[in-house]
Amino acid sequence: MxxxxxxxxxxxxxxxxxxxxxxxxxxxxxxxxxxxxxxxxxxxxxxxxxxxxxxxxxxxxxxxxxxxxxxxxxxxxxxxxxxxxxxxxxxxxxxxxxxxxxxxxxxxxxxxxxxxxxxxxxxxxxxxxxxxxxxxxxxxxxxxxxxxxxxxxxxxxxxxxxxxxxxxxxxxxxxxxxxxxxxxxxxxxxxxxxxxxxxxxxxxxxxxxxxxxxxxxxxxxxxxxxxxxxxxxxxxxVFFDLVMAGIGVCTIDDIAVSVLTSVIGYQREKNWVVTDAGWMAMSRDRGTAGQEVDQGYGLVYDEGQGFAGDLLVVSANQEHGIVSTRDPSLPVAYGELPLGALLRVFPNHACATAGQYDKYYAIDGDGLISEWSRTNGW
Ligand SMILES: Cc1ncc(COP(=O)(O)O)c(C=O)c1O
The missing domain is CATH 3.20.20.10 (Alanine racemase)
Structure with a gap:
C-alpha cells in the first residue's frame, strides 16, 4: 500500500x-x-x-x-x-x-x-x-x-x-x-x-x-x-502533539501522529484552501488557543512534510477544513497545493484527534504502510 x-x-x-x-x-x-x-x-x-x-x-x-x-x-x-x-x-x-x-x-x-x-x-x-x-x-x-x-x-x-x-x-x-x-x-x-x-x-x-x-x-x-x-x-x-510542543516537552518534529487530508477546493479571494479534514477529522480540541503559539485546528504540512509550518487549519466545519497562512497578509502558495494534493495536519491534542478514527495507517522508515487496530467507545 x-x-x-x-x-x-x-x-x-x-x-x-x-x-x-x-x-x-x-x-x-x-x-x-x-x-x-x-x-x-x-x-x-x-x-x-x-x-x-x-x-x-x-x-x-x-x-x-x-x-x-x-x-x-x-x-x-x-x-x-x-x-x-x-x-x-x-x-x-x-x-x-x-x-x-x-x-x-x-x-x-x-x-x-x-x-x-x-x-x-x-x-x-x-x-x-x-x-x-x-x-x-x-x-x-x-x-x-x-x-x-x-x-x-x-x-x-x-x-x-x-x-x-x-x-x-x-x-x-x-x-x-x-x-x-x-x-x-x-x-x-x-x-x-x-x-x-x-x-x-x-x-x-x-x-x-x-x-x-x-x-x-x-x-x-x-x-x-x-x-x-x-x-x-x-x-x-507516544504520539506527542502541538499542545505538548507548546509546553516545551517535545518539538514539532517529534509529533508521530497526523491527519492525511486532500485539497478539495479554493476560495482564492479569501486566501483559503479547502480540505476534507474538518473538525470531525481533527476533533474540536483547540488546546493551543491558550498557548503562546495558537496552532488553529492543526499545523499543515505537505505529504512529504514541507511548507515549514506557516499553514494552519484556521477554521473547521464538520467535514471541511479551511487552510490558510498563519500570517494573513501572506498569500497562500496555490501552485504548491494542486487539487487532490495530500496534506498532513499535526493535531493540537493527539488523544482527541485519534479518537475520531477506528484504525491507524502506520508508515515505517521505508515508507511502507500497514494498518494498526484501535478501539473506541465505552
Ligand atoms: C488519570 C490520568 N493518568 C495519567 C494520564 C496521562 O497523562 P498524559 O496524557 O499527559 O501522559 C492522564 C491523562 O489525562 C490521566 O487522566
Missing amino acids: KINDIQTPSLLVDEVRLERNIRRMAQRIETLGCRLRPHVKTHKSIEVFERVRNAGHTHGITVSTLHEAEYFFEHGVTDIFYGVGIAPNKLAQVASLLERGCELRITLDSVEMAELVAADGEHRGRPFDVLIELDTDGHRSGVLPESLELLKIGKLLHESDGTTLSGVMTHAGDSYACSSPKALLQIARQERDRTVFAANRLRDAGLPCPVVSVGSTPTALSIDDLSGVTEVRAGVY
Missing part, C-alpha cells in the same frame, strides 16, 4: 518518531529507577502498546474506559488500572473482568463512594482493589493529601471485606498550563511530594499503601527524582 492508496481523511502514525518517543520515556523511567504504567487512552491500540512494552520498564497499563480494559485484556494484558473515578453502574463489569482473571484496579475519592463500592464488593463476595485518588494541584478530582477524608477512606477500604486498599494515585493535570522547564519541574516535584506525603500518612495510620502512582507526560519528562513513587502513568508522549 502506498500513501496515494489511502482514502482521506485518515490517521497516520510515523513509526520512526513513535519508536523514538517510546525509547525516550523508557530511558527516563530507567534513569529514575521507577516503573511505567503507560496510559493507553492516547492510542487504544495493541500494536502501539506492544512497542511500548518491548522498550521495557513497564508494568501493566492504565485505561480511561472499561471498554479499553476489555480490549487490552482480550489481547492478553492482565494488570490494568482504570484511572477514572468509578461509578456504581460500572461495578458489574469490573467484577466480571475480575472473575475472568483480570487484575483490575479502580479509583475513587470520597467516603460515600468507598461505602458504595465496599457494600457492592461484600455483596458479591469478591473485593475490589482500590487506589485513593488525590488532588495534588487543584486541577480536577481527588481528596487533599492532608485531609481527614483521606484517612477515613483508607480505613473504610482497608477494614471492609468488599475492598482492598492498594494505595494512592494522582494526575498533575495543571502541568499542561506550564510553559517553562522551571515551572514544569516545580509541578512535577509537587505531584511527587504531595503523593508520597499522602502515602506516608496512610502508613502512619497503620494502613497499607503499596502503590504510589503519579503521572502525566509533562511531569514524567521533567521530574528529577522519583523516590517514594512506585509507578508513573504517562500516555500522550
Whole structure:
C-alpha cells in the first residue's frame, strides 16, 4: 500500500518518531529507577502498546474506559488500572473482568463512594482493589493529601471485606498550563511530594499503601527524582502533539501522529484552501488557543512534510477544513497545493484527534504502510 492508496481523511502514525518517543520515556523511567504504567487512552491500540512494552520498564497499563480494559485484556494484558473515578453502574463489569482473571484496579475519592463500592464488593463476595485518588494541584478530582477524608477512606477500604486498599494515585493535570522547564519541574516535584506525603500518612495510620502512582507526560519528562513513587502513568508522549510542543516537552518534529487530508477546493479571494479534514477529522480540541503559539485546528504540512509550518487549519466545519497562512497578509502558495494534493495536519491534542478514527495507517522508515487496530467507545 502506498500513501496515494489511502482514502482521506485518515490517521497516520510515523513509526520512526513513535519508536523514538517510546525509547525516550523508557530511558527516563530507567534513569529514575521507577516503573511505567503507560496510559493507553492516547492510542487504544495493541500494536502501539506492544512497542511500548518491548522498550521495557513497564508494568501493566492504565485505561480511561472499561471498554479499553476489555480490549487490552482480550489481547492478553492482565494488570490494568482504570484511572477514572468509578461509578456504581460500572461495578458489574469490573467484577466480571475480575472473575475472568483480570487484575483490575479502580479509583475513587470520597467516603460515600468507598461505602458504595465496599457494600457492592461484600455483596458479591469478591473485593475490589482500590487506589485513593488525590488532588495534588487543584486541577480536577481527588481528596487533599492532608485531609481527614483521606484517612477515613483508607480505613473504610482497608477494614471492609468488599475492598482492598492498594494505595494512592494522582494526575498533575495543571502541568499542561506550564510553559517553562522551571515551572514544569516545580509541578512535577509537587505531584511527587504531595503523593508520597499522602502515602506516608496512610502508613502512619497503620494502613497499607503499596502503590504510589503519579503521572502525566509533562511531569514524567521533567521530574528529577522519583523516590517514594512506585509507578508513573504517562500516555500522550507516544504520539506527542502541538499542545505538548507548546509546553516545551517535545518539538514539532517529534509529533508521530497526523491527519492525511486532500485539497478539495479554493476560495482564492479569501486566501483559503479547502480540505476534507474538518473538525470531525481533527476533533474540536483547540488546546493551543491558550498557548503562546495558537496552532488553529492543526499545523499543515505537505505529504512529504514541507511548507515549514506557516499553514494552519484556521477554521473547521464538520467535514471541511479551511487552510490558510498563519500570517494573513501572506498569500497562500496555490501552485504548491494542486487539487487532490495530500496534506498532513499535526493535531493540537493527539488523544482527541485519534479518537475520531477506528484504525491507524502506520508508515515505517521505508515508507511502507500497514494498518494498526484501535478501539473506541465505552
Ligand atoms: C488519570 C490520568 N493518568 C495519567 C494520564 C496521562 O497523562 P498524559 O496524557 O499527559 O501522559 C492522564 C491523562 O489525562 C490521566 O487522566
